[in-house]
Amino acid sequence: MGLVASYGGKALESAMLNHEIEHTQRELLLKLGEVCESRSKDTGQHVRRMAEYSYVLALKIGLPQEDADLLKMVSPMHDVGKVSILNKPGKxxxxxxxxMKLHTDVGHDIFKSSKGRVMSTAAVVAWQHHEKWNGQGYPRGIAGEQIHIFARITAVADVFDALASERVYKRAWDIDKVMKLFEDERGRHLDPQMVDALVACLPEILEIRDQLNDPPGRF
Ligand SMILES: [Fe+2]
Ligand SMILES: [Fe+2]
Structure with a gap:
């Protein structure tokens, strides 16, 4: 009995430790993502929205909970490579x-030597998030399912956020105009399945956008 209790105690302790490590890892990645975005023209809120959008989309297309959690953790790092590329106002x-296109390769280089699941997934997403479904993206011009499913989800989340939220240099687009672009890019820039998922969970996505909005008065 005592032995069982002690094993149970150890298991609980290790589960708590794992939980703590995962929480710390998530926070660190989010902070690092924020630092990178603060050097670019985007905002810290952009990476937080990216985490949430990617998570909702991942679950919508039926990925297991574990994968959705992993993607939520790594998608804020998609532009980590910008840290050494660009810090310049204006056009x-x-x-x-x-x-600037090199930020994908740089992001990949930052994480690729890490063997852990989180970092190696972050490497793939940083590398492939500007690839396009039709093969017209960068850095490698890979197409369709050659592009990792996490990068295809991140691409939809990133394009959505670029258009549907305000940026330092532009106002948010009207949502009808945003969704028209997604219709046009379905099967071109973006994976049709991911676009359909976005359409299907648009109310939830808009709620995230409005909750994690940027401070007003930036114009
Ligand atoms: Fe990017
Ligand atoms: Fe982004």
């Missing part, structure tokens, strides 16, 4: 744009 020149 980008063609040359800047070529350089």
């Amino acid at each position: 980008l020149t063609d040359e800047d744009f070529v350089l």
